[in-house]
Amino acid sequence: MSDQGPGQRAWRASCTFCGAPVEFRSAASPMAVCSFCKSTLVRDGESLRRIGQSAELFDDHSPLALGARGQYQGESFTLIGRVQLAYQDDDGLEGRWTEWHALFDNGRSGSLSEDNGAYVFGFGLPPPAPTLPDLLQPAVGTALLVAQRPWVLSSRVQVHVHAAQGELAEAPDLQATYPVVELRNSGGEVLSVELLPAGAVLSVGRSVQLAELKLSGLPDGKQPSEAKLQAKGIECPSCGSSLTPTLDSTRSIVCGSCKAVVDISKGLGGDLKFYRQDNTLEPLIPLGRTGRLTVGGTSLAWQVVGYQERCDEPTEEGEEQTFWREYLLYNRTAGFAFLVDAEDGWSVVRTVTGVPSTRGDKLSYQGVDYKKRYTYTAKTTYVLGEFYWPVRKNQRTLNTDFTGSSGKVDLKLNREKTGNEVTWSAGESISAQDVMTAFKISPDQLSAFKREASLLSSIELGEWGSNLFWILVMVILILILSRCSDDCSDVRETYGEYSAEYQQCRSYHSSGSSHGGSYGGYSSGGSHK
Known part of the structure; x- marks a missing residue:
């Protein structure tokens, strides 16, 4: 036994498969992954028992690292493990996301998880677990009550454990495929429910920025704001040009030469899907x-x-x-x-x-x-x-x-x-x-x-003038809509020949492919993906 920092004690044993030393930073951790042979080992009294082998980690260029130290809500923690979960959506699109096991100096465990290009810090709910409503049948967007609190069902995907590293708070089932359901509320919280074969596991988290965590012990000893992400160069599967993703979270990259869109969500090795x-x-x-x-x-x-x-x-x-x-x-x-x-x-x-x-x-x-x-x-x-x-x-x-x-x-x-x-x-x-x-x-x-938010933004009209103006607008709109043309002439008449809308419309229709514009915020295909 040896101290590993305030409130932490290490427990060491030999891997039952390859004999390499396996160290547990927390004596309470139920499992760990051998860093040498990738065997998944669970604690069995004072010995280890092998339950399977973890796949190779998907290289996600994360700015985080095992052993990194940080603070959350005034308490210090260490990142001691991570699990990569893989999913497939209804359209057959595959993806992965990572959850990091944060062990606090007071012995508490938390999870630092990816969330739509950002992070959520969550903690498991203490027993007894609340009675859950049906989470598999309702459509996303449905309002539900969990433990007498209102939530909105925000996402539901089928996942399996792709790979693990270090120590986790729970021993993963390497064979099972199970639903992960997420609910969100107006208080800015996200409730994650893993519907495992052995029973539901619940955690509640809030959004957090990495700068708030005062992280140290990251690659090169730099903070995330200063870290230079080390990216791998890959070959465009369409034209052979070199592609170099620069972000740790990149899942798609566009070739600068042929404009092919390359999916790297499953890693940089093997065949890469793309479309021109x-x-x-x-x-x-x-x-x-x-x-x-x-x-x-x-x-x-x-x-x-x-x-x-x-x-x-x-x-x-x-x-x-x-x-x-x-x-x-x-x-x-x-x-x-x-x-x-x-x-x-x-x-x-x-x-x-x-x-x-x-x-x-x-x-x-x-x-x-x-x-x-x-x-x-x-x-x-x-x-x-x-x-x-x-x-x-x-x-x-x-x-x-x-x-x-x-x-x-x-x-x-x-x-x-x-x-x-x-x-x-x-x-x-x-x-x-x-x-x-x-x-x-x-x-x-x-x-x-320059964009005009309103046609009347720069026009001062009295009541009579305003009515006449809108009558003219309605007449023009009727004439435009009555043409029912399949080209961009109506867009040209409305926004002008040199407008971005007209140029984009021409480009869109020439390549073969009314409401207000979107306010942005594109979905990533999964709340923690």
């Missing part, structure tokens, strides 16, 4: 450009790492089609955000851990009331750069936009459903000038960035 896409618009903000923006009240430097073009799918013949663009922004300590360029202006948003409270078509989130505007199907038509979710061709999501205000600031909420997951995003409007200033765009590009 036609080159369309170039982003107004170049990939790799860094700008300082205020997101959620905090001013940070954000780098453009991804770009996607999206459109809605009209539900009626002759209905106007809307196009918009989303820039994926990255900060090493804060995670990801979206800068959205839509017909009614620019906005910056982030996915949120919790959910708003609902009253009919009205929502309340962080003390602000929101009103429903549009519900529509959104389709991704073109992407560039890197993404923390596996990008698939012609991805579709069901979106609902809500608007609110706080003082003079226009606030936005977006609900996005894809497969068996619902993701919420929150943000606010930002002026074109502020976007240009943040990313150091030349002033002569103002015409390309």
Whole structure:
């Protein structure tokens, strides 16, 4: 026995398969993985018993590492193990996410898990476990009561343990496939329920940024904000050009030469899935450009790492089609955000851990009331750069936009459903000038960035003039819709020949492929994925 830090004592034994020494940082840990032969070993009195062999870890370039020390809510912890869970969604898309076992100096165990490009710190619920409602039949988005508390069912996936390393709080079942269900509430919490064959395991967590954890002992001894991610170069399966992902959480990367979209969600070894896409618009903000923006009240430097073009799918013949663009922004300590360029202006948003409270078509989130505007199907038509979710061709999501205000600031909420997951995003409007200033765009590009949030924004009209104006608008809209053209002439008439909407529409239709624009916040295909 030897001390391993405050409140920790080590227990050592030999691997029953290869004889290598296996060390338990916590004498309470029920299992560990031999670092030499990958045998999964469980404690059996004062000896070890082998129950199987763990697969090789998927190299996710995580900025975290075993042995890293940190603090959460004033208590110190050490990362002593991790488990990688794999899943397959309803569309057959595979993915993985990682949960790190955090052992606190006072003996308490927690879990630091991936959550939509960010992290959640969670803790298991003490016994007795609450009586659970049916979690397998209700649709995602359904409101449920668990232990007399209201929750919203947010995601449901079938998972299995892909690989493990170090010590875990519970011995994993390496053979079982089981559902993982997540529920979220208006208090910003996420309830994770693992429906294991032996019984349900529940934990509750909250969103956390790595910078808050004061981590030390990371690779190269640097903090996440200073760490230089070591990425592997891979060969594009379409054209053979070299691809080098730069983010630890990249799941899809676009080849800079042939624009093929390559799925690396299952690792960089073996055959990589990809699809080709036609080159369309170039982003107004170049990939790799860094700008300082205020997101959620905090001013940070954000780098453009991804770009996607999206459109809605009209539900009626002759209905106007809307196009918009989303820039994926990255900060090493804060995670990801979206800068959205839509017909009614620019906005910056982030996915949120919790959910708003609902009253009919009205929502309340962080003390602000929101009103429903549009519900529509959104389709991704073109992407560039890197993404923390596996990008698939012609991805579709069901979106609902809500608007609110706080003082003079226009606030936005977006609900996005894809497969068996619902993701919420929150943000606010930002002026074109502020976007240009943040990313150091030349002033002569103002015409390309400026969006009109309202046709009447710069027109002063009396009551009679306003009525006449709207009559003329209705006449024009009737004429446009009556044409029912299958090209982009209606978009040109509405937004102008040189507008981004018209150029994107032309590009979209030439490659063969009405509601407001999306407020961003793309789902990753699983709450902890």
